[in-house]
Amino acid sequence: MRHCSVQVRGLLTRDELDRYNSLMEVGSFLESQDRYDLAYHVQKEVDLLIMPAIERLKDKGRERDRATAEYLEEKRRQQLAAELAELDNEDDD
Numbered sequence: 857m858r859h860c861s862v863q864v865r866g867l868l869t870r871d872e873l874d875r876y877n878s879l880m881e882v883g884s885f886l887e888s889q890d891r892y893d894l895a896y897h898v899q900k901e902v903d904l905l906i907m908p909a910i911e912r913l914k915d916k917g918r919e920r921d922r923a924t925a926e927y928l929e930e931k932r933r934q935q936l937a938a939e940l941a942e943l944d945n946e947d948d949d
Contacts, residue, residue, distance in 0.1 A: 857883035857899055860906045867909040867916075876905055 857880055859865075868876060883898040 857887060857895060857902070860902070860909075863913055864906055864909045867912045868906070872905060872909065876902060879905065 859880065860876075865873065865876070879898055879902050883895045883902070886892070886895040886898060
């Protein structure tokens with residue numbers, strides 16, 4: 857059975873995490889019994905279960921990217937304002 861990443865597991869709801877852990881336990885048991893044909897179906901269920909958490913992780917990444925872009929834009933504006941102020945000071949001299 858393939859585990860999902862720690863980041864994805866951290867974004868699972870309590871119910872999703874309980875179901876995930878149960879499915880992983882069942883899948884591991886099936887693999888230990890060499891029932892890979894059945895473990896495959898359990899893995900597919902796990903893959904479906906974690907999809908909402910993967911989307912939540914993507915949303916967090918997009919939000920972080922948006923915040924970074926806003927921060928960089930503000931820094932660029934501050935730099936331009938400082939350069940304009942410096943030019944104005946040079947013109948006054």
